[in-house]
Amino acid sequence: MRCFLPFLLSLLALCACGGAQKVVTIPPVVVQPTIVAPPEDPLLQRCRQRLEVAGTERGALLLASAHTPVDAAAVLNAYNKLSVALDNAEAESGLMRAVHPDAKVRDAASECERLVAARRTELSLDRPLYEAFAKLDRATRPADEQRLIDKTIDEFKRAGVDKD
Numbered sequence: 228m229r230c231f232l233p234f235l236l237s238l239l240a241l242c243a244c245g246g247a248q249k250v251v252t253i254p255p256v257v258v259q260p261t262i263v264a265p266p267e268d269p270l271l272q273r274c275r276q277r278l279e280v281a282g283t284e285r286g287a288l289l290l291a292s293a294h295t296p297v298d299a300a301a302v303l304n305a306y307n308k309l310s311v312a313l314d315n316a317e318a319e320s321g322l323m324r325a326v327h328p329d330a331k332v333r334d335a336a337s338e339c340e341r342l343v344a345a346r347r348t349e350l351s352l353d354r355p356l357y358e359a360f361a362k363l364d365r366a367t368r369p370a371d372e373q374r375l376i377d378k379t380i381d382e383f384k385r386a387g388v389d390k391d
Contacts, residue, residue, distance in 0.1 A: 270323055270332060274339035277316035278346055284309035285356065292359035299363045303372060306379070309350075317343045357383040 284305045291301035320339035327333050350356060360380050365373045383389065 268335035271335040274316045277312040280312040281309045351386040357388040
């Protein structure tokens with residue numbers, strides 16, 4: 228301990244006098260936090276893809292109805308694909324909301340159900356879709372297609388689309 232004390236005292240004196248000490252300034256490092264959004268739930272991704280398909284098929288339906296004469300088969304085919312996309316999104320989300328053990332998946336399923344319901348409401352009030360069906364020549368279509376056209380027009384009328 229005796230030989231350590233003089234060494235310590237001489238070190239303190241050297242530091243106090245500004246002896247061989249070199250001052251080094253270190254520039255501050257600025258760290259930018261990276262905000263990473265959590266990945267979207269796969270169920271919600273599939274739901275959004277199906278809603279995009281429904282939107283694409285709506286466009287195809289309106290395009291097919293713009294031709295003269297109206298291509299009824301193309302209109303009905305696009306409407307079928309639109310309906311299938313919405314039904315698939317709704318079916319999967321309804322099942323997952325009801326039975327999945329993970330709360331995050333159930334929440335994503337509920338969000339999907341909300342999105343599908345909003346899209347269905349939007350489509351039920353879509354005047355151009357109503358007009359596309361109203362233009363179809365029922366007389367040239369088979370009985371099952373006539374019934375589909377009639378029921379679809381009735382749904383639009385119940386929603387009040389024909390009142391605008």
